[in-house]
Amino acid sequence: MNNRRPPSTGTRSSRKAIDIVNAGLARRYRAEKRFRFYGMAAIAASLVFLSILFISIFGKGYPAFQQTYIQLDIFFDPDILARDALTTADYPGLVKQSLRRMFPDVEGRRDKRMLYKIASTGAAYQIRNLVLDDPDVIGKTIGIWVPADDDIDMFFKGHIPRDVPESERRIKDRQIAWIDHLIKEQRIEKHFNRILLTAGDSREPELAGIWGAVMGSFYTLLVTLLLSFPIGIAAAVYLEEFAPKNKWTDLIEVNINNLAAVPSIVFGLLGLAVFLNFFGLPRSAPLVGGLVLTLMTLPTIIIASRASLQSVPPSIREAALGIGASQMQMVAHHVLPLAMPGILTGTIIGMARALGESAPLLMIGMVAFIVDIPGGFTDPSTVLPVQIFLWADSPERAFVERTSAATMVLLAFLIVMNAAAVYLRKRFERRW
Amino acid sequence: MDAPLEHTDDSRIAKASTVASETVKDQSSGRILYSRDSRETVGETFVDNPRMSCRNVDVYYDDKHAIKNVSLDIGRNQVIAMIGPSGCGKSTILRCLNRMNDTIDICRVSGEILLDGVNIYDRHIDVVPLRARVGMVFQKPNPFPKSIYDNVAYGPRIHGLAQNKAEMDELVETSLRKAGLWEEVKDRLDQPGTGLSGGQQQRLCIARTIAVSPEVILMDEPCSALDPIATSIIEDLIDELKQQFSIAIVTHSMQQASRVSQRTAYFHLGDLIEVGETAQIFTNPRHQLTQDYITGRFG
């Protein structure tokens, strides 16, 4: 623009068009280069933030997949394990007995309590289950790996330094001496933390697992999927293909778009008012959680489905109508299958959002301490993001790494779901 | 054409010349040279025993008057070509013939369109069987993203035209044979129809249309997306199909119209200007606008 000359036929004709084009070329390429740079900078910035997030979560979380175990020689004392009362026998006593035998010089009530704290309270449950499974062990002495207490675990993993004054450590000098003894005897080791992946919640970090939350999320999302997918598609198909275009359908459309932007806590309030107070459904149940999340995901699915239906080329509709398909047949046989990849993507994105949601579940009682792994749609349960929230708020140091580990599991599920979206898209996508 | 019809049209020409405000007549031939305001159609609008006939059809898109009082017959077992410059309404009138315009909310049709004497715009007429009787082939080949077999079988399947698999196989084969595609695809019926070449796709669409045994086939510029060889194959096919079906074809190509059709209708800005035997339209048009168009003065 800047080098435009006054219109003069003489110079115009002497300058060929190609010269003018060439003169501007450098500027055009510069603009293109600049734009590419901006684009790459934007991508790089988001990659940096993503990797910071991942590195911090993975860095904190990976130690949680290992847990410190101590090998105890448990003598299954027939005096304690009376045959007729195996379920209620003094199993903690067995653990204490074996610890005392290992460190016979520990005297005094205080020191003994300190010694007993080395092993997790879960050790007693572990031994109990062992005895109940196989009562023949009674009378024998068996070396058993039991989880160490969370403080010992933190110390063994190096999160509690040795060099601070004893009064400021949760691990006392005597305990350190015992641990060093155990290390020498190779009776303390880090093993893969199966408990984290298979157990329900616990207040003892070494016994806490996410399986309960995973199952809760599963049941909740199953309800959400079973409801929101058919309802969402039906609504989208009706609005897009059948509904007359008038102010009522406009109003509905505006409302659906609005609902997609409503903060999720509002759906929780709605769920509290309608499902719990009016219908009297149980609190903390995946059924209600699923219903609430359905309300939340429906707008997303409807909007994605409508966009997807709109993108089906009119030529396919005409082809079907042209040989005498009814409106319904046209939609069901041709338009819907072609729109399916987009609808599935929208649904999975909606489900992924539902998987990561915790705010609306607060209102319907799914933010709760639940130890037992839910086995159905009405059992009390919690979900993965809520579990992360609860652990993040726990005072025990060992929950810090477990919070990150739970986040890693949640991220893994999200990645799997999004990969499924990509796969389904590829699988069902057809050219026309 | 027989005498009385000729007579009617002559009288129309006469009437047009008196009504029009700006009409110039060639003194030697009696041809209307120019008639800007003439809304009267020149030529043989009606045929004996028509398959379909339009009577005083007006089409509006909202306020836009797209088709202005058009009357036209479509004869049995013959091809009628509809020609005219872009935006003249030729596709619009074609899409009225099987009520494809119903899908456009703002489109409004008045007048009568008769199929075997029954008004298809009558309240009790169901469009589903209507479209089975009046099939349509579109400008761009639009096979379903399914197998070749399913493309052809789809229509018969939804209408329940085949009792069993054997019947369906037979129906698919005869349809593909009629469309001249059988030899090319018989070994790959399970492959997607979208994998065929453009010309093959268009013939597949024709096979799909004739599989439901329509009485009329409407073709909306069926060759505009095809190369000359594919075009000539389709044109030969159209020529054969007229043995069995009545065909209305909209085309941009005057050569094509002259090659495949028996009658030709020339549209201009929503008016049907002239209709007559193809040979007559292309050799001796009676209206100046037709003359201008076929000689390439505009269009």
Next chain:
Amino acid sequence: MLSKTIITLTVIAFLATAGVAMAGSARDYISIVGSSTVYPFATVVAEQFGKTTSFKTPKIESTGSGGGLKLFCAGVGVEHPDITNASRRIKKSEYDKCMANGVDGVIEVKIGYDGIVMANAKKTAPMKLTRKDIFLALAKDVPDPNGGEKLIPNPYKTWKDVNPALPANKIEVLGPPPTSGTRDAFVELAMEAGAKKFSWIKAMKKKDKKMYKAICHTVREDGAYVEAGENDNLIVQKLNANPKALGIFGFSFLDQNSDTIQGSLVDGVPPTFDAIADGSYPVSRPLFFYVKKAHVDVIPGMKAYLAEFTAEKAWGPDGYLADKGMIPMPDAERRKFATDVKGMQSLMLK
């Protein structure tokens, strides 16, 4: 396509009926709601109870004391919770609401104490505060330092301004938001007590209770007090990043993080286990839970849960709750409440 729709509809109908049916039938686990302060202690008891008995593990929701009492007092029946935890005593208005809704047998169980600490990072020296200092540093309006019985917007920028004995660090306190029970207790136990040191404010309590409350309980909003969310772990982390700042949270978090943070002395007393237990540390509050008597014989395991909670191995000085940071009651008080629970003694508020 049609058959799919039918299947889906059937599944929905099944789910809906299953849900309604389940809601109507008896609940076989204890449902507990209430204070987030008591939550870490109640959950330990619940877990212990679930693992050592044949009953299901109770479900515990952290709803806050007020939210918990609201749910608790909504009525009698399996859809309402059996127990609510509270980090303060039930209010008369809440008690009345319970009565109005037919919840007339409520057993009050005091379980122990919780200290609220003001702490900073170990990198700096511990603060020696008085409750008056806390009030002057954190209240929105403070008495005019030039004397007279009038209030001015808080002018203090550093701790030295408040009290010349304190270091010249900027006042920066990270604490919980108003929705938190910890915040309620803190303003009541620390700030209000500090305000009472001014005799004219104390006198106001009788004359204009509203005004008195407003003076004592309103925290400054000029940035010196930072609402750091309900997550106490977050506050602990922020203290390590910012050694000059003080944080407000429950004693259990100080207990768990004693290697990096230290509690400030309040009125000369450090926030230690023993000082809170014997009552010499001033900023501590009792913790309670309330039991619905009508549910005791309906929901399986209620009596066993109460027995577990009130056993010496749980709430005693050497019990597992003390390990988690709860401050036990003196022996006599423990005995009194244990007897009350055994005798199903209903709470009576006049």
